[in-house]
Amino acid sequence: MRHSLGAEPGTETDKVMRERDSAGAGTAQGTSRRLPRPAAQPTQAGPIGLRFDFNDGCRVMLPETGRPWRVRLSDLDTGNVLFETSLRSGYVNSTKRYFVRFRLEVWIGNEQVLCHDYDAAGRDVLVQFPVGTIGDIIGWLSYAIAFKELHRCRLTCAMGEPLIPLFRDAYPDVRFVSHAQVEPERQYATYSVALFFDDHEQAYQPCDFRQVGLHRTAAYILGVDPAEQPPRLALRSASRPIADPYVCIGVQATTQCKYWNNPRGWAEIVDHLKGLGYRVICIDQKPMHGRGAITTEIPDGAEDETGDRPLQERARWLKHAAAFVGLSSGLSWLAWAAGTPVVMISGFTHPINEFMTPYRVINYHACNSCWNDVRQQFDHHDFLWCPRHRDTPRQFECTRLITADQVKAALGRIPSFAAETADPMPRTAIR
Template identity: 70%
Template structure:
């Protein structure tokens, strides 16, 4: 799961008029303005990229944008939603630009009048057009969950799709999707696209400008379906493996115990030791595929589970997916490697209390203890602080801190494992 925090949009609905700039003062005692916050995604082209008649420019990059060159006449501009038959905005200007407040997918209709004469109408259609879907960088699980909805958008609209994502993730998808162009954020050329859509975790989007449904209510991955206006039912991505061979001949299980904030960890002090011992007693080799053998912050540090074989390190994701594809099953947390196991088609035991089960992909082996405080991540009234490694908004600095996973017992996890077809491998005497 991501820690990418996307800032709220700037002006809600803007109408920019072309007026002469005021003369700059000769000198000023005011402090220099602060640098604007860094954008989570590459910015659209400054001017709409498609030209219509009579000095009208338009596109659907960062919402519906309409530019009007000065013709000396007052023009009426209307933006409508074709599917709901709602007029969303209407104004009159001689020159300037109109930008819709909604930045997610809407099938817009643009209409422009001069007096009583309609001089321009354009109904959104992405068929055979260049469309860009942008995903945040630095997140594994989010990208795996969101990418299939970009594919579904291409299939629905018949567009020529470009997906922008972290460079290190592109090899997972490029060979299985040769009809999609993959770029990193630095390679985006915003002036070429008919429409652009940004998919992210919009924590502060209280007005619903960047997402029609809050991701905390519909599920982290399914939120992309709502943003892109496609069927939100989940589907795993298709992965490309450089080497699809079995890494070891014996039957084995992969585990991953590390994450990016302590609330995601399985905080039961004996949980992992008991599970590793249980798996080995039932004939499995237990392979830990975390990136780091030790991770934490301040006085809180988490180590590779005792008894597990160490396959940690900075290894290509395709290699991780190779280990997962041949594993009998995977045991992990609400983190990127669980999403990778799901994408690889591996039965996944997912241990999490700080997220609600609807937050992640569907698995019959999800483990949560409802007797404990739980699901704070999916509470829209609570704002996740990605800078606080010990974030626990309801119980922090009390004896109940992290009880959401501390009270998940090894007995619960063993019960989920026993339900997996084919378990056990070969019980030892």
């Protein structure tokens, strides 16, 4: 028995698109669509006036001919017939918008007029990322490159303009463009890599990103090996910014749950690092950030290298740093790409969410990992988001109960710090 796993035009497909338009791509619910739309009509010409492509799923446009059309979509890798329908004319769009190695078959009457197996070799493919995010794209880019190498396609990557100089010279065979420069009419296939929070039908991602990790979701969307690999960076200057040994820190974040909410944590770590002979360099964009009365400033004793500087300049500081101490934020991903040991302090994410670092700091005695809980809905607009303990004494305990001793111990595991490992952690009561 054949099961239609796709959707008739105007039913499930339209429903999922409405959900996506209300949810946005890479954002929480309630925001507008943030990724360029595909060309208005499919870009590939077929016989008898039909058109098809793989931009936003497999799309077929069928003109009126006076005879009925029959369309079948199959998955070449699983052998499943995904969808089959007959119609006089109109538009068919697969429900699944992530990578599927489709076979498209079209008949007019009893005559098969098209049998096309997906083949991106030598063709234009667009992978598009949301604007306004840094760490996500650093984590995702290598999977787009892996797709290019696997399928031997001409790859275009669309992203926020500040990120383009960070990658363009490192990948001369990839076209990097802003969203405004996207040419949808030239694309054989387009894939949107983002965080889809409300994709209950799994139309845009084959598995929920919260279960596989923020960066590895790109691998599943693009159908490539999920093994992580940092991207290459193009630095304007690779020279060392200062002669003295130093450690970079990043204390700022976009929402309070990402901060290290231990009130004495940063002060103790800065003192500890300076006591070991390191200069401590803060490379956040902003020297102070927060909402209302809740603000975080550069820790006393840290040197201020904040400001609206190119990401290449921050990557230069990171490349020569003995370590980076930061949060689950873009600078940690940039440090990972620069090859710097990363001490990541995060309680609201589970370690699977980020790249693997042996210096990850989390306290499992406290509430943790709400970001990766599929039962919780992250709200980008709520700076004080804490879904389990908001307005209680336990709010933000996930990082408030991460001690400076834990962070010192993580630093002590870095080979260059081994001789100066912190004293063993004292036993402390959690509550």
